[in-house]
Amino acid sequence: MVHHFEPTHYYNTIGSHKPVLHVSDGDTIMTSTVDARGQDNTGETVTRRGNPQTGPFYVENAEPGDTLAVHLDKLTPNRPIGWTRPVVASHIMDAEYIRTVAQDIPDTETLCEWEMNVEDKTVTLINPTNTRLGRMTLPMSPMVGCFGVAPSLEQAISTATSSNHGGNMDYRGFVEGVTVYFPVFASGALFHIGDGHALQGDGEIVGTGIEISFDVQFTVRVLKGKKSFWPRGENEAYIFTAGNARPLDQCIQHATTEMLRWLQSDYDLDPRSAHTLLGQCVEYDMGNVYDPAYTMVCKIKKILLENIGINTHSVHNDFSRI
Amino acid sequence: MVHHFEPTHYYNTIGSHKPVLHVSDGDTIMTSTVDARGQDNTGETVTRRGNPQTGPFYVENAEPGDTLAVHLDKLTPNRPIGWTRPVVASHIMDAEYIRTVAQDIPDTETLCEWEMNVEDKTVTLINPTNTRLGRMTLPMSPMVGCFGVAPSLEQAISTATSSNHGGNMDYRGFVEGVTVYFPVFASGALFHIGDGHALQGDGEIVGTGIEISFDVQFTVRVLKGKKSFWPRGENEAYIFTAGNARPLDQCIQHATTEMLRWLQSDYDLDPRSAHTLLGQCVEYDMGNVYDPAYTMVCKIKKILLENIGINTHSVHNDFSRI
Amino acid sequence: MVHHFEPTHYYNTIGSHKPVLHVSDGDTIMTSTVDARGQDNTGETVTRRGNPQTGPFYVENAEPGDTLAVHLDKLTPNRPIGWTRPVVASHIMDAEYIRTVAQDIPDTETLCEWEMNVEDKTVTLINPTNTRLGRMTLPMSPMVGCFGVAPSLEQAISTATSSNHGGNMDYRGFVEGVTVYFPVFASGALFHIGDGHALQGDGEIVGTGIEISFDVQFTVRVLKGKKSFWPRGENEAYIFTAGNARPLDQCIQHATTEMLRWLQSDYDLDPRSAHTLLGQCVEYDMGNVYDPAYTMVCKIKKILLENIGINTHSVHNDFSRI
Amino acid sequence: MVHHFEPTHYYNTIGSHKPVLHVSDGDTIMTSTVDARGQDNTGETVTRRGNPQTGPFYVENAEPGDTLAVHLDKLTPNRPIGWTRPVVASHIMDAEYIRTVAQDIPDTETLCEWEMNVEDKTVTLINPTNTRLGRMTLPMSPMVGCFGVAPSLEQAISTATSSNHGGNMDYRGFVEGVTVYFPVFASGALFHIGDGHALQGDGEIVGTGIEISFDVQFTVRVLKGKKSFWPRGENEAYIFTAGNARPLDQCIQHATTEMLRWLQSDYDLDPRSAHTLLGQCVEYDMGNVYDPAYTMVCKIKKILLENIGINTHSVHNDFSRI
Secondary structure (H helix, E strand, C coil), X not given: CEEXXXXXXXXXXXXXXXXXXXXXXXXXXXXXXXXXXXXXXXXXXXXXXXXXXXXXEEECCCCCCCEEEEEEEEEEECCCEEEECCCCCHHHCCHHHHHHHHHHCCCXXXXXXXXXXXXXCEEEEEECCCCCCCCCEEECCCEEEEEEECCHHHCEEECCCEECCEEECCCCCCECCCEEEEECCCCCCCEEEEEEECCCCHHHCCCCCCECCEEEEEEEEEECCCCCCCCEEECCCEEEEEEEECCHXXXXXXXXXXXXXXXXXXXXXXXXXXXXXXXXXXXXXXXXXXXXXXXXXXXXXXXHHHHCCCCCCCHHHHHHHC | CEEECCCCCCECEEECCCCCEEECCCCEEEEEECCCCCECCCCCECCCCCCCEEEEEEECCCCCCCEEEEEEEEXXXXXXXXXXXXXXXXXXXXXXXXXXXXXXXXXXXCCXXXXXXXXXXXXXXEECCCCCCCCCEEECCCEEEEEXXXXXXXXXXXXXXXXXXXXXXXXXXXXXXXXXXXXXXXXXXCEEEEEEECCCCHHHCCCCCCECCEEEEEEEEXXXXXXXXXXXXXXXXXXXXXXXXXXXXXXXXXXXHHHHHHHHHHCCCCHHHHHHHHHHHCEEEXXXXXXXXXXEEEEEEHHHHHHCCCCCCCHHHHHHHC | CEEECCCCCCECEEECCCCCEEECCCCEEEEEECCCCCECCCCCECCCCCCCEEEEEEECCCCCCCEEEEEEEEEEECCCEEXXXXXXXXXXXXXXXXXXXXXXXXCCCCCEEEEEECCCCEEEEEXXXXXXXXXXXXXXXXXXXXXXXXXXXXXXXXXXXEECCEEECCCCCCECCXXXXXXXXXXXXXXXXXXXECCCCHHHCCCCCCECCEEEEEEEEEECCCCCCCCEEECCCEEEEEEEECCHHHHHHHHHHHHHHHHHHHCCCCHHHHHHHHHHHCEEEECCCCCCCEEEEEEEEHHHHHHCCCCCCCHHXXXXXX | CEEECCCCCCECEEECXXXXXXXXXXXXXXEEECCCCCECCCCCECCXXXXXXXXXXXXXXXXXXXXXXXXXXXXXXXXXXXXXXXXXXXXXXXXXXXXXXXHHCCCCCCCEEEEEECCCCEEEEEECCCCCCCCCEEECCCEEEEEEECCHHHCEEECCCEECCEEECCCCCCECCCEEEEECCCCXXXXXXXXXXXXXXXXXXXXXXXXXCEEEEEEEEEECCCCCCCCEEECCCEEEEEEEECCHHHHHHHHHHHHHHHHHHHCCCCHHHHHHHHHHHCEEEECXXXXXXXXXXXXXXXXXXXXXXXXXXCHHHHHHHC
């Protein structure tokens, strides 16, 4: 079933809020998200800033201990202008460098504006245009900055951060066509989504991607009895796991441990094979290093598993057939 | 001038050791390296284990405050069998996971052996072959694990770790065709090289790549008066900087700060342009997370600079013309 | 005014929950707390485990931007037996040490039991008694493990962790006679308290102090317009600030920055004096290193300020006169 | 035997340098150290700055795998004026705070000067005197900032940092009367000592204590076959271990693991007793958080061990009888 949902209010936390819609296993939801400052597709500020979330969506039959699969069907910027912050965050630079160049660091409050070209899939810097970058044009790559499910213990966690429930991971790999798996901590999973970026560098080191409102479409599936501990995902080429914490070293521990669990439970690898495969073939992508919790993603190419006779057909493939 | 150098002894530290050869700006050195355990191209153990280094090479006219450019001309495994450790390092996994699965973790001392196929550029697991991986074949990608120049203060720093002088960075991007730039801290720079890997996953999380002895060829250039703070590098597509420290958060600070300096000093970017470009276009690759100091690499695509009219022709291009 | 409040329910998050009682500036509350597993003064389990909190208490006239002062008048274990976990947490030991000694680490689930002697102010290990410790007796030092005010954005944050609103700091200095200052983020401040420990080592490295239910008495004051960023406190001898984050390095940054602010805004120190005083006289105490966020406390002796003619009379002194 | 040794040169690394003196097990050495900038007891600069070390002293019969005990007999400032840096290091403050207050942070290069009063055991700020601190007088507490033994692998490690060989730990507990134990990595142990502080706050957060030249006297003992992994120490009241690394979280792991080893190998504690004792009684002191590697100290009161019938008589007691 396909639901068209028009949001009327948004949340700045991911939590056990009253659901805006009840949907079933296999349903598709078409809706929209406002940008990080609460501006909608008309540019109007309709809610409080800070990655406001559309939802939560209650998925029938999802219970704690299950896993919720969310396939990102479509992510489309739905207004002409997005914005970015202009300065690398202080904690991303050497502390002593900040002190010595503080006067030369650009004004942190004057935002940049970027024009969307959805047909060409490009973005163009349109303000200011008097820097060396001029009217720089870059490829568009729409991605979800912040999404997830209600955390454990009826917590309501700020959309500025992330944890095992997902949240503000700002990973460039959360693009159209990807399937994301979240551990379920509350009845109905209570899925939230927001904070669209037309483009973003690794780490979101200026504190923003190109912030923009989205039209989004996604499809949900409940994996009954499937236990997971951290967000997982897959695309055509990779399976991956995400660890969210600080410092990054700890993200690596979470993501790597989750991958070891996954390879052994679902992909038929004995411990020695799982460890050896990771040793020589693992790849890591860096999500957010701006927020209170950082994100690191641990990836394995599916072809490596296929080459040794392991079937990587999965929920993701079912989604792709839709 | 081309030097053929046959090493007779090796060092387990990078330091102000007596040079094995004096070379000039622009010279090319053809030599060999032993593997991480001190085994040479015949498989014989010829020196103490721990990333033994060939060198140091004294480069005439390189003085503290200059930068040494090293172009990796050729990196070729020179014996038939390499080896890897079989277990993800304990500090890469969740601490509590280790405690609970300690009994099931594979024996950490039984190495894997891999066959080199230099013509096909592949490696094949040949021992053990009774795991789920069987005789898995992977693409070969020879890289330098540990190299660098003598550090400041006549320090002699273990090849197990890394710092601003380079060292055991274990970055998969240090392959043939790359130019690496090291800050010079001692007269003659005193370049060391060793620890070849036929292949390695990101992070060197099992503590080894596929460890193998190499035939290596490299060419050196002295960039007089060029000040740098951390290792830098470039290939056809990217310029990059490497930060070495712990935790990874600090590597990111070092590498990002060094990139900001470089973009502003050599690539004609005003501060706002440098910050904005990094914000939406930076990429990070993870080097070693196994050693006492970790490594993170900050990258920018050259095409982005070219597209806004900035010339990225550099020492690297000169090397490439050779 | 003195309120006697008997709790009927508890929260496992600190958040904008419905207040259990409205109190006024200057009021004193006498109430009780259950232990970390939800057991009350009779030993009965009356609520879900995980540092259940008594409250929240709505303090009239406390608004975001103000500071709430809470004086801990009395903290008294109110049942005969407390308990501790028996094993240092895995992430507090070297990762490789855990792997190699995992089999020898004591059973993590068999708790220790300790007898309270409130008159003598001692605790005695009573189960097991067949270890080398025998019936070891230690001085009692009752302290609050977890308390704080509702965080910003209507968040509800697990009592397993801590942040700028307070939370599970497990600092041994939060004893009777101390005044704690919390930044106010929500109308009424919404003060929560729980997780009493009869004794605890630095860091709460086994994951518990001696967990026990408490009779507690505290007095609140609203400091209108007093801006603070992190929990602060004072006792007869010290003023102190607490930073909560991970890694500990970041806690130090938060606590030290807060102390620099406080010394300059309230204690009449010019920047150079504040920096120089901290440089040679600062002391740090370590709170929790067990939880998702760690805690570090930055302290300055009041006598140092008095000796240079600075008045350290404060809200704390007013409380002490009561 | 007592040796009077007058240094003629100093090292800025701790390493396998040529010994300046050979001494025997039980010998006492009376010598002097210059301050962190290489200034001696006359105030003259006699060597390169950066914690220059007196030594190394070769202790006969000390071999890798042994432990060297060093009793700090006397530490006496030997000139009238010491100095400190005036500003908390940038990496000890919140990154964003630094950016916003950079202009107001005091000039980092103008040092403070302090007058020594060895008889009264006080220090007095004498320059500048126009700050709010005026001519502040503080209790003197002379301590060793940097000392240790030659590290493994013939490394020579900068005196700016620390590791398992000791080094720049800047722990306020290294005062007269303390016995320090170092793992021996090289024949003769090769003990170095320097960097005296008349006083220091926890963490050495301005990058210096009150830097001063010292007259020092110490006595050495070789503990044959005694294996240790990290520096240990003891005084009248405590046994303690030091972990050196970054971030602080890792220092805690090293120090706590070393204490668990020590309690079980030398103090007759079964694993459960060792873990339980640490859980409720451990104390941590913070050493340096300024340098590349930080330091954390894990302590247990001797009286706790005595109370359960464990003999804490040790090498330390033998020294104390001298």
